[in-house]
Amino acid sequence: MKIGIIGAGYIGGTLTRRLTTLGHEVRVANSRAPETLTELAAESGATAVWAADAAQDADLVIVSIPQKNTPDLAPGILDGRKVGAPVIETNNYYPQQRDGKIDGIENGTPESVWVSDQLGAPVYKVFNGIYWKHLLNKGVPAGTEGRIALPIAGDDADGKKIVSELVDELGFDPVDGGTLADSWRHQPGTPVYGKDFGVDDTIKALADATPERTEEWRA
């Protein structure tokens, strides 16, 4: 697939490396000029581009930047993707450590619904709860004992199928995390977040989640 990645840090950089290794054609961008990504491009075989060009002609786009920076992305930044190309976002709201106060989220909007509103496009929430080193190193073939499961929330069945297949290809069991409105069930502070559970425990943890945002996850 042609994959555009906006954000080239721990998660965007890891996905760039993993997806090029799997044979995908990756265009990757950060907030600066493509020359700042020369090393990542040389190492992975990805093409470094301006963020405005990352989604061009893509079969799938990934947005992986600090939550607070989402409104900085240019309007229409995803418009060049192919019709039906799903948009994954991996962001988490870290009010105390990084993002400051985002009123909509504090008032109860699920983090990914807020991101979707900023981007003006539907998104799929996945990869937000796995530590980048585990995303880099812990993928294993389907059927392997102890395979980590990753919940995927999003509204469209066709897009979710594409995202699920990619998660499987990366070495993780995809678990249906419901619609984007349900995506709070795998936000920071929920039972599944950061746990590296398998399928059964992931399904149970999603069901056990409660919507209150605890003090630790408020500004």
Ligand SMILES: NC(=O)C1=CN([C@@H]2O[C@H](COP(=O)(O)OP(=O)(O)OC[C@H]3O[C@@H](n4cnc5c(N)ncnc54)[C@H](OP(=O)(O)O)[C@@H]3O)[C@@H](O)[C@H]2O)C=CC1
């Ligand atoms: N680290 C982890 O293990 C995990 C992180 N996450 C979440 O995923 C997201 C990314 O995390 P992580 O990779 O750790 O973050 P990093 O801080 O490592 O990287 C952030 C990346 O986003 C880029 N960026 C920032 N603003 C913009 C912008 N306006 N346009 C284009 N690119 C931009 C940065 O570019 P530049 O260098 O130019 O500033 C940088 O490449 C966060 O929301 C985080 O909470 C989710 C799961 C695990």
Ligand SMILES: O=C(O)[C@@H]1CCC=N1
């Ligand atoms: O979203 C984050 O930045 C954190 C770091 C480890 C997992 N998630």
